[in-house]
Amino acid sequence: MNPFIEQLLGQWNYYLVIVLMMIGFYGVIARGNMVKKIVGLNIFQTSVFMLYISMGKVAQGTAPILTGDPTTVYSNPLPHVLILTAIVVGVSTTAVGYALIIRIHESFGTIEDDDIIAQLDDEEDVS
């Protein structure tokens, strides 16, 4: 078989996850609404978690909980631990992001970034 196609078949999971990641990335940079930016960031973040978890998968393996049978193949527990920590840190940063959005809405009356930039420009014009 063509080595290129063979590699594509061997790593299909990573490529699919990259597609997901880029959907989230597009949301972060293209959308002006701040709630949507945070949702895009969440999608991006969860896809990165998926990439790490994919690396820990062992073919024919099972969840890393000891069964007592010495022939059992376990998936790698290390990425799981890292991602557990990352999920909790992710939700903390999301919470701070939402708090900032509420604060911005109080000050500017809008959560669209182009409106906020226009307001700031107006204030410069006045002064």
Place this chain on the structure above:
Amino acid sequence: MAGFLVNASLIALLALIAILALRLHRLFAVVMLSGAFSLVAAAQFVVLDAVDVAFTEAAVGAGISTVLALATLSLLPAQEKPHSISLVPAFLATLTGLLLAVAVSDLPVFGDPKAPIHNHVAPEYIIGSEQAIGVPNIVTSVLASYRSFDTFGETLVVFTAVLAVLLIIGGYTRTPQKPKKAKRKTKGSQNAG
């Protein structure tokens, strides 16, 4: 092959949810779709043998994040201003994706037991944790014992985040303000006059 089908269809579902979440303009629907994304991601983690991660993602990603987002939405306008598809960000995202794909092509084959990640410290955790810690779940023993300082750092991050949220919107350090109405129009007419 069955694994491939399950995995690929779950990722296709995730992509569909993600695209819908970015296309819709009602923020309530967007936030609910974001919760659904986390839930399907949890199912994907179960397929990839990461049961603890799936558990946390379902509880924290689909649960707490959605609650936080809904609480935020109750104070914000419900609709997003419609936008057309912007080409520069789409181009940037495609370019970044291509670069990532080039980088990923150096990774070992998916599920390969001989990959370097499975052959250094991981076997020691798998073989040694029962003797050293005595908990059947290896993820628990690594999280709470081998790498407990990491977990302590994580707790500190959560504490800092709570502190930051309280300082930003807590009301202890500032006087509450009425949300300003968007007053672009009035300003413009003043300028004209």
